[in-house]
Amino acid sequence: MRAAVAATGTWTDPDGIRSPSGEVHAWLSGTNQTLCGLSLHRSQLLRFPHIEWLDVQPATGRDADRVAAVCPRCAAGMGRRRDERPWTRANPRP
Template identity: 65%
Template sequence: MAAGSAGAATDQWIDPDDGVRYPAGEVHGWQPGRNETVCGLSLHRSRLRRFPHVTWADVQPESGRHAEEVREVCRRCRAGLGGRRDDRGWTRVNPRP
C-alpha cells in the first residue's frame, strides 16, 4: 500500500456520533496533492469527493472501519495500491512430490 493514500468516492455519509463525513458508494484510491485517482479518473470530471482524513485501508469493506456505506471498491485502484497482495486467491490441495 502506498503511504499517504486516501479515498475518493461517489457519495458520502455523516457519522451521527461525531459528525465526520465518510465515503459511500463507489470508492477509488487517491493520493492527496493529485487531481486524479490511482486508476486515472479525473476527480472533477468524475464528480468524486475527496476524503483526505480517511486512509485507503479504512475504506475497504473487510476492514469494518469507515466503510459502512461503501458499495464497491475500484478493482484497478485496489490492484494499484496493493489491496490483495498478502491474500492468496488459491490454495494448493494436493501438491506434486
Template identity: 80%
Template sequence: MKAPKTAAVAATGAWTDPDGYRMPSGEVHAWTPGTNQTLCGLSIHRSELRRFSHVEWVDVQPATGRDADQVSDVCRRCAAAMGGRRDERPWKRTDPRP
C-alpha cells in the same frame, strides 16, 4: 513502479457519521492528495468524485475498515495499484468440477 504506501479516498457519495464527520459511501477509489486523478486514472472532477483527505485507503476496506459502513464497491484497479494481491478472490468455489 512501486505501490504508494498510503492514499486518501475519493468516493461517489458521502454520509455523516454520528460524531459529525463526513465519510465516503458508494464506490471508493484510492487518491493521492495533491493530484486530480485517482490511482486507476479517473479524473476526480469529470467523474464527480468527492475527496476525503482525512480517510485513509485501509479504513474503507469492507473486510477490515472502520469507515466502510456505507461502502458498496471498491475499485479493483485502485486496489491493485495499492498493492492488492492478484490471488485474493472475492469469491470461493463451492462445487468444483471433477
C-alpha cells in the same frame, strides 16, 4: 504508499464525521486523479483526505459502513494481488 479516498457519495456518521459512500477510489493527495486514472473533477468524485484507503475496505475498514464498491484497479494499484479472490469454490473439481 499511503493513499486517501475519493468516493461517489458522502454521509455523516453519528459523531459528525464526513465519510465516503458508494464507489470508492484510491487518491494521492496533491494530484487531481485517482490511481486508476479517473479525473476527480470530471468524474465528480468527492475527496476525503482525512480517511485512508485501508479504512474503507469492506472486510476490515472502520469507515466502510456505506461503501458499495471498491474500484478493482485502485485496489490492484494499492497492492491487492490477483489471487486474493472474494469467493471460494463450492464444488472443487475432481
